[in-house]
Amino acid sequence: MSFQLPRSPIAPLLVNPAVNLLRIAAAAASQDGEVDRETIALMRRQVAEGLLADLDPAQAWAELANGLMSDAPSRMLWVLRESRALQVLLPELDALFGMPQSADDPPTVDIGEHQFRVVDEAARRQAPLAVRFAALLYNVGKSDSPPEHLPAHYRHMERGLPRIEAIAERFRVPPEFRDLAVLALLEVERVHRAAEMRAGSIAAMLERVDAFGQPQRFDWLMLLCTCDFRAYPGRATRSYPKAAMLAAALDACKVLDEAALRANYEDDPAGATDALLEARAAAVARALRSERWAGQAAD
Template structure:
C-alpha cells in the first residue's frame, strides 16, 4: 500500500499507523468504534483492496483478537463491525457472525428484523450501558446458531441453540477468549429467549430457571445475563428507551428465593437429599409466587 494514502478520519497514512497491512485494516476498523462517524469511502476502498489481496489470510488469531477486543470495548462497536463487513474482513475473521446479515427474525413492529442489523444495535446498547466486556462478547455471538435455519421455517429458528453451541465454542477457541466470555455466550445462547418468555404466572418455571443458570451460586453472571437480555430487548425497533420488565421480575424472584431458609429445609429432611431438593424448590417457588403476586406458582418446565 502506498505511503501517501491518507484516510480522512484519522489524518495518518496506513503505513504510518502500522507497518502490517493486515493489522492496519483491523486497527482502522477498531478505531472507527471510538469515533463519532464511520470510515469514509476512500478508507473502506483501501481496506477492501487489502482484504481482497489476502492480507488477513495468515494473520494469527490472537493478534486479530486484540483489535477486535479493542473495538468491542469502545463506545460504538457497531462501527467496527460494519467497517469490517463493508471491506469483507468480517467474512474472513468471523464468518459465523457475517452469515447472520440478511437472516430474518420475528419482531413486533415491524414483524421481522435482520438479525445482523439487530446484532449491531445490541452491541451498541451494551456499550451505552457500559456493560462488562463479557456481555459485549456474548451479544456478538449468542445468535450465531440462527444463520442457517431452514428457510421454510423462517423467521422461526428451530434448534438454533444446538447449532450455536459448537460455533460459539469454536470461535472462542480460535481467538483464545477468556473463559468468562465463553461461559456467558453459551449461557445467553441457551437462556436469552427463555428469559424473554418468563411470566409472572409461572413462578415454578422461574424458580427452575434460576437454579438452572445457577443464579444463587453465580449472582454476578446472572446479573450479566440480565444485562445482555436487556440489551437484546432494547435493540428491537421502538424499544430503545423502554424498561425491560423481565429483568426486574427475575431479580425480584431471585431476591425472594434468597429469603428461603435453605438450611432449615435441608435439616428437616435429614439425609434425604432428593426430598430436601424438592422441598427447597417448592419453597422457593412459593416465595416467588408471593413476591410476584401470582395466583398460582405453575408447573416447572
C-alpha cells in the same frame, strides 16, 4: 475524525499491516470516528489479497476487544463488514445478515443488523467486555435456519453451541466469556417469556442459570436480555420488566433458610433438593403476585 491506511513504505516496519487494518476499524468505534470510502475500498482489496490469512487470532482479538469497548462498536463492525474482513474474522456473525427474525413493527428485522444494535446498546449501558462478546454471538445458530420455517428458527441452539465454542477457542477468550455467550444462547428467549411462566418454572430457571451461585453472571444475563429487547425498533426507550421480575424472584429465594431446610433431609439429598425447589417456587409465587402480571402487561 477520519482514518486512513498508511501508505508509506516504512509503515509495515512499524506495525503488522493486518493488525493496522483492524486498528483502523476499531478506531471507527470511538467517539466521532469514521473511515472514508476510499480507505474501505483499499481495505477490501487487501482482505481479498489475503492480508488477514496468517493473522494470529489472539492479535485480532486484542483489536476487536478495543473496538467493542468503545462508544459505538457497530461502527467498527460495519467497517469490517464493508471491507469483507468480517467474513474472515467472524464468518458466523457475517452469515446472519439477510436472515429475518420476528419483531413487532416492522414484523421482521435482519438478525445481523439486530446484533449490531444489541452491542451498541450494551455499550450505552457500559456493559463489560464479556457481555459485549456474548451480544454478538447468541444468535449465530440462526444463519442457516430452514427457509420454510422463517422467521422462526427451530433448533438454532443446537447449531449455535458448537459455533460459539469454536469462536471462543479461535480467539482464546476467557472461559467466562464463552460461558456467558452459551448461557445467552440457551436462555435469552426463555427470559423474554418469563412473564408467562409459573412460579415453579421461574424457580427452576434461576437454579438452571446458577443465579444463586454466580450472581454476577446472572446480572450480566439480565443486562444482555435488556439490550436484546431494546435493540428492536420502537423499544429503545422502553423498560424491560422481565429483568426486574426475575431479580425480585431471586431476592425472594435468597431469604429462605436453606441450611435449615436441608437439615430436615439430612439422609435424603434428593428429598432436600425437591423441598428446596418447592420452597423457592412458593417464595417466587408470593413475591410476584403483583409484579408478575404488571410485567406481562408492560411488554
